[in-house]
Amino acid sequence: MARYFIRRALSLIPTLFVIVTLSFFLIRLAPGGPFAREKDVPEFILQNLLKRYHMDEPLGKQYLRYLGDILRWDLGPSFRYRDLSVNEIIDKGLPVSMTLGVTSLVLAVVSGIAVGIISALRQNKWPDYVAVSIAVIGISVPLFVMGPILQLFVGMRWKILPMGQWISVHGIKAIILPALTLSFPYFAYIARLSRASILEVLRSDYIRTARAKGLKESMVVWKHVLKGALLPVVTYLGPAFSGIVVGSVVVETTFLIPGIGRPFVQSALNRDYTLIMGEVIVYSVILIFANLVVDLIYGLLDPRISYK
Amino acid sequence: MSEKKEKQAVNEFNQVMKPVSLWADAWKRLRKNKMALISLYIVSFYIIVTLFAPLLTKAGIIYDYREQTISNASLPPSFKPAGQLVIKKLEARIADLERTLEEQKAEEAANGPSGSYGFDFGAVPGTETETADQSAEVDPNLNFSLDFGGHGTDTESSSNPLVRELGYQKEALEKVKTEMNTNPGYQKVYVLGTDDLGRDMLARVIYGGRISILIGIVGTLTAALVGILIGSVSGYVGGWLDNLLMRFVDIMYGLPYMLIVIIIMAMIGEKARGSFVILFVAIALVSWLTIARVVRGQIISLKNSEFVEAARSMGASTPRIIFRHLLPNTLGVIVVFSTLLMPSFIMNESFLSYLGLGVSAPNASWGTLVSEGVRAMEFFTWQLLAPAVAMTLFLFCMNFLGDGLRDALDPQSKNRT
Numbered sequence: 146m147a148r149y150f151i152r153r154a155l156s157l158i159p160t161l162f163v164i165v166t167l168s169f170f171l172i173r174l175a176p177g178g179p180f181a182r183e184k185d186v187p188e189f190i191l192q193n194l195l196k197r198y199h200m201d202e203p204l205g206k207q208y209l210r211y212l213g214d215i216l217r218w219d220l221g222p223s224f225r226y227r228d229l230s231v232n233e234i235i236d237k238g239l240p241v242s243m244t245l246g247v248t249s250l251v252l253a254v255v256s257g258i259a260v261g262i263i264s265a266l267r268q269n270k271w272p273d274y275v276a277v278s279i280a281v282i283g284i285s286v287p288l289f290v291m292g293p294i295l296q297l298f299v300g301m302r303w304k305i306l307p308m309g310q311w312i313s314v315h316g317i318k319a320i321i322l323p324a325l326t327l328s329f330p331y332f333a334y335i336a337r338l339s340r341a342s343i344l345e346v347l348r349s350d351y352i353r354t355a356r357a358k359g360l361k362e363s364m365v366v367w368k369h370v371l372k373g374a375l376l377p378v379v380t381y382l383g384p385a386f387s388g389i390v391v392g393s394v395v396v397e398t399t400f401l402i403p404g405i406g407r408p409f410v411q412s413a414l415n416r417d418y419t420l421i422m423g424e425v426i427v428y429s430v431i432l433i434f435a436n437l438v439v440d441l442i443y444g445l446l447d448p449r450i451s452y453k
Numbered sequence: 454m455s456e457k458k459e460k461q462a463v464n465e466f467n468q469v470m471k472p473v474s475l476w477a478d479a480w481k482r483l484r485k486n487k488m489a490l491i492s493l494y495i496v497s498f499y500i501i502v503t504l505f506a507p508l509l510t511k512a513g514i515i516y517d518y519r520e521q522t523i524s525n526a527s528l529p530p531s532f533k534p535a536g537q538l539v540i541k542k543l544e545a546r547i548a549d550l551e552r553t554l555e556e557q558k559a560e561e562a563a564n565g566p567s568g569s570y571g572f573d574f575g576a577v578p579g580t581e582t583e584t585a586d587q588s589a590e591v592d593p594n595l596n597f598s599l600d601f602g603g604h605g606t607d608t609e610s611s612s613n614p615l616v617r618e619l620g621y622q623k624e625a626l627e628k629v630k631t632e633m634n635t636n637p638g639y640q641k642v643y644v645l646g647t648d649d650l651g652r653d654m655l656a657r658v659i660y661g662g663r664i665s666i667l668i669g670i671v672g673t674l675t676a677a678l679v680g681i682l683i684g685s686v687s688g689y690v691g692g693w694l695d696n697l698l699m700r701f702v703d704i705m706y707g708l709p710y711m712l713i714v715i716i717i718m719a720m721i722g723e724k725a726r727g728s729f730v731i732l733f734v735a736i737a738l739v740s741w742l743t744i745a746r747v748v749r750g751q752i753i754s755l756k757n758s759e760f761v762e763a764a765r766s767m768g769a770s771t772p773r774i775i776f777r778h779l780l781p782n783t784l785g786v787i788v789v790f791s792t793l794l795m796p797s798f799i800m801n802e803s804f805l806s807y808l809g810l811g812v813s814a815p816n817a818s819w820g821t822l823v824s825e826g827v828r829a830m831e832f833f834t835w836q837l838l839a840p841a842v843a844m845t846l847f848l849f850c851m852n853f854l855g856d857g858l859r860d861a862l863d864p865q866s867k868n869r870t
Contacts, residue, residue: 163704171716281856285849287800289807289820290841293827301831391711395804399827409712410808413719421719425712 153440157433164429165215165422169208172418198224198419211422220423225415231423234408239427241311242397242404245323246389253328253385257335258378264336265343266366276336283333288392292326292399309401323400327392331385335378343374376447383439387432479785482861489857492850499847503663510656518656519815522638524629525651527833535647536629536639543626550619557615646835648825654839657822661840662847664818668733669799675737676798677791680744685775685783687745688752699749702742710739711801718810732811736801744790751783785862792855796848803844819844 186194195201198221199210214221220231264276299322300308306322307315346352347370355369356362397406405424412420483489502509509515525535528542633639645654687698717735755761756779764778803820805811812818817825819840826837 160704168713168716171713281849281852285796285852286845287803287823287848289804289823289827290845293823293830293837294841297830297834297837395807398808409715410810413715413808413810416719421716425716428712 149444150437150441153437157437160433161426161429165212165426166208168422168425169211172421173204173207198222215426220426221419223412223417223420225412225417225420231419234420235405235423235427238403238405238408241402242393242406244312245320245327245396245402245404246386246393248320248324249327249389249393250331250382250386252324253331253335253389254378254382256328257332258339258375260332260336261339261343261378262366262371265340265347268344273340276340280333280337280340283329284337286329288326288330288395289399291329292323292396295322295326296399309399311402313403323396323402326399327389327396330392331388335381335385338381339374339378342377343370346370346374349373372446376443379439379443379446382442383436386435386439390428390431390435479858479861483857486857486860488853489861492853492857495846495850496854499662499850500666503659503666506656506659506663509659515656515659516641516653518652518660518817520652522641522647522651524638525641525643525647527649527651527829527836528643528647529833530644530646530654530835530839532642532644534639535641535643536633536636538643539629539639540626540633543622543629547619547622547626550615550622554615554619645839646833648836649829649833654835657817658819658840658843661817661819661822662843664812664816665799665802665820665844666847668736668802668812668818669795672733672737672740672798672802673791673795675733676741676794677744677787679737680741681748681780681787683741684745684748685752685780688749689756689771689775689779691753695749698745702745705739705742711804713739714801714805715808715810718805732802732805736798740794740798740801744787744794747786747790748783751786752779755779755782789855789859789862792851792858796851796855799844799848799851 192201199207202210211221218232220235222230223234226234260276260279264273267273296308299305307319308322310319312319351373352365352369355365360369393404394406394409396402397404398410401407405427408420409424409428411417412424483493506515510517522535524539528535528538531538629639641653643653643655645658647654648657683698683702687695714735718732752775761774761778764774769778799819802811803818803823806818806820807824809824811820822840823837823844826840830837
């Protein structure tokens with residue numbers, strides 16, 4: 146197990162390396178630099194600016210320098226926010242984004258599984274139909290439609306919850322709408338997934354055996370059905386988490402949440418090289434480690450999988 | 454001679470027996486699934502309408518999506534002609550202004566003039582010449598406020614703008630009433646309302662859908678072609694090539710691909726973004742992975758079956774085996790995945806457009822329309838709801854259709870007749 150973990154962790158290094166290299170060269174090879182907008186800057190100031198950010202060096206040297214910096218977890222100064230380093234921006238935003246992401250994931254998993262169980266046990270009765278319809282709606286409504294509509298009705302018209310901004314301004318209530326928005330598609334997918342797999346498990350032989358033994362129905366469901374049926378849900382946690390991480394960019398923009406999502410969009414619009422790179426690296430590390438954790442959980446739950 | 458005949462027999466077996474029975478069967482099942490069938494009709498309707506949108510504009514059924522009628526800005530959805538709505542809007546505004554002025558009058562009478570109005574419109578009077586006769590009409594009010602100005606501090610500038618606006622609005626109302634039957638702009642009917650530049654929302658939604666659906670279709674086709682090619686070669690040839698390709702796919706899977714697309718979109722800059730070809734390429738480049746994996750899995754499970762062995766023993770070449778024998782058998786899965794890929798394409802494109810990184814003006818996709826609607830949603834809700842509902846309905850139907858197709862084409866199903 147430990148050896149497997151180490152091997153998996155080591156195999157992440159090439160992926161990260163590819164991400165860093167790919168995004169570095171994509172950004173550097175694109176026409177127009179980060180200072181291209183400041184047209185009336187005198188030549189010698191431009192030269193000084195380029196020197197300040199080491200952009201006058203040959204590309205290879207810049208690349209090696211950047212790799213070295215990353216190994217020391219120094220993501221460099223931001224090009225646009227002149228008095229902030231990328232590390233500072235990320236340190237400030239990451240806890241906020243992680244709070245939002247983890248809340249949404251937990252919400253999606255708990256409510257998704259609950260709805261999945263209810264609708265599977267009441268198959269083809271009205272709770273099932275309601276659940277299935279909600280699930281399909283959830284998969285079809287994009288985040289950037291769901292978010293503004295919740296804002297409009299719950300926040301603006303009915304004034305039940307704050308329309309935007311974060312816990313620091315509105316208290317814990319501020320997290321409800323963004324987390325609902327962000328978790329809805331994944332809640333829907335998990336509900337569908339767990340419904341299908343519970344239905345499948347309910348038809349299997351070992352459930353018939355459990356019932357034949359005279360076990361109470363609640364015991365059958367909680368101890369036997371769920372254990373087998375939730376494996377697909379665990380597999381889906383990886384993609385769900387990465388979806389939530391990417392989706393949080395939209396939700397943070399919509400609800401004006403001070404996470405790392407908004408600086409990311411801004412950096413993309415401003416061509417803030419170092420900030421884009423830093424954000425992409427942070428996001429990738431989060432995603433890759435989330436997938437690793439999911440793999441390990443999967444192994445713990447399913448004794449058929451052995452790690453060699 | 455005889456060899457050729459046998460080849461034809463194999464061909465015929467594959468063509469007549471297998472594919473036809475599969476698709477006819479799938480269609481039979483799909484027809485039983487009411488939701489999927491309704492979805493199919495709605496999706497076809499969307500595609501036909503958006504495809505023939507320019508013809509509809511020419512025929513005068515829908516308005517031009519670029520045509521700005523400033524006088525008709527931000528009208529709510531209605532079947533009445535625009536002129537009536539404009540009149541209603543102006544009347545409401547005038548009533549509002551008059552009420553505010555009344556309140557102000559009462560308040561000032563009670564408290565005496567207060568200096569709480571911080572703004573100064575002193576420079577404005579006299580700049581507009583065409584309203585000269587109109588200001589005569591509201592003179593009583595004006596005189597009243599000027600009277601107050603005599604013994605107040607800066608009351609003149611505080612009540613003046615409202616009174617002046619009332620004058621403008623009344624003038625505009627008269628103008629609309631007289632032009633009602635002569636100005637073609639006031640005869641227009643906006644079923645879904647108008648946006649802040651007086652453009653028809655219905656036309657905007659249809660043309661937005663045209664771009665979104667186009668990106669969806671072209672992107673899906675590109676992704677499917679690349680995925681099929683790589684997946685089938687990788688699955689059939691196997692060995693080191695398979696290993697290499699699949700490791701590559703693994704690494705690509707590890708990439709946070711929307712982030713890579715965002716980088717690409719940010720880097721190509723605003724000018725190039727106008728041509729949304731790059732958007733196709735950017736999204737398609739990273740979304741062939743799933744199809745490649747699925748096709749590879751199917752091919753591996755099929756490549757040792759008897760019919761492939763038979764084809765090989767008769768000397769069929771590798772490309773022939775892949776394209777004539779293996780791929781037709783995986784087509785069902787490919788169709789299902791492509792149907793489900795398309796809504797995700799449209800969502801991703803709109804996601805980028807919403808963030809300002811996708812399709813840029815003058816083109817507009819559903820995502821652009823939604824993000825414009827969000828800015829106006831407080832007062833002009835329909836500007837958000839029209840594109841949002843249109844888009845959601847389409848995605849909903851595509852998902853239902855994909856599910857229906859999966860049920861209909863399910864390769865695991867045993868009770869096929």
